[in-house]
Amino acid sequence: MKSRLIVAILGIPVLIYILLSGGLLLLLFANVIIGTALYEFYDMMERSGKRPLKKLGMILGLSIPNFTYIYMKGHHFGELLPFVISLGVMLLIISRVLESRSEEASRDIGGTLLGVMYISFLFSHIIAMSFLQQGNLWILTAQIMVWVCDSFAYFVGLSTGRKFFRRGLSDISPKKSIEGTLGGIFFTVLTLGIIRYFFYLKESPLSLLGVLAMGIFVSVMAQIGDLGESLFKRDFKIKDSGNILGGHGGILDRFDSMIFVVPTMFYLLKILFV
Template structure:
């Protein structure tokens, strides 16, 4: 418990500063999360009997955020270049090694790591290019915390009392009641945040604000359950130990991996 409190006391102010300030500081943060996240994902995969090409995965994974930042362009097509080149390199390497057995499995798990960790998390840099980008990043993180916290509290209070079958195959402690609680409080939170801090334009109707809250909560929970799905498949409890009792980087940012890209494209569409 003490470790959790200390990590939160130190980590939260740093995270808030990084998200609001953006720029090169955000790039360093994104690179760190991607590097550690890829390490955790590939280590989990190896424990699960897979054999990712770790070195090529690291190169492609770190190329994505740096190309996005130094090109200084709000252009998602930049993400595709390292991924395309990675596919060519992975298949080419297997051909030159004259290997057949488990080739698609090894190529697939390497590629999944890059797309899942780097491709998704690099959208923090794209979000930073948007108007109020830093405020949106902080808002998303707050909403993810709200969703996670209230899903937990509601689930602990009334979980499995109404809906007997939750998400037991993926995460035994997750319940439908908790999921609904997370949705309701996330929608309430984004409504209040917009009322006080005006993160949406003045012309945005309330139903759109609430729709954002609904989608953010749903996607956050999918991200959380998605990472749990991988951990259960690979038969491990936490993705890592870098944050002590908080687990690994992927344990902390599994929801952000999914929510930031979703909100980025929603904002591009509605604006």
């Protein structure tokens, strides 16, 4: 408990500063999160007996946020991203062909690509979002909504779980309740409304209906992101993705919801405002 508190006290202000700063600092942050989370994902695969192509997967995964940044800055070199991804996929297959090892090739190559798409491709949307109007404020808002959703889903579930709905939310995570899920959605929508009408997004054109829709979408995707990582951990028979954050587990444990929320928020903003 003490280590969790220390990490939160030291980490939250630093994280807020990075999200609001954007630019190269945000790019560095994205690289650290993606690189560490990918390493944890492949490590979980290896501990479960699988053989991901870790080095190629890491190189391909780390290329995505950097080429995204270059592209968003308007440099033509950034348009090479589709080529890099295509080359990476071919190299993954070529490496196994050269090994002349066909056993579990589809599983291991597929798992390697899953890590790249799930972690790197989805989370790299944080770079693209930073280039939208008020993009850094929306990134901070996304993170606040995730914190609120996670906290209130837990506390509402702890206090009222299984009292109204006897069945749980999902067998993937038996402790989660439907009441907790609904509580997370309600307080996430409420938080977005407060930010929109009383704090730093007062100039945003987001309507009341938009607040409701975005709050629901983000909360649902945050909770699915959490369940998604639990799905993989159950498959790999691993409790935590790592221990780099002490009592908070690994980087993937802390950012599983944001991995789903960032692209969700990005495309909602594109639909609503662009």
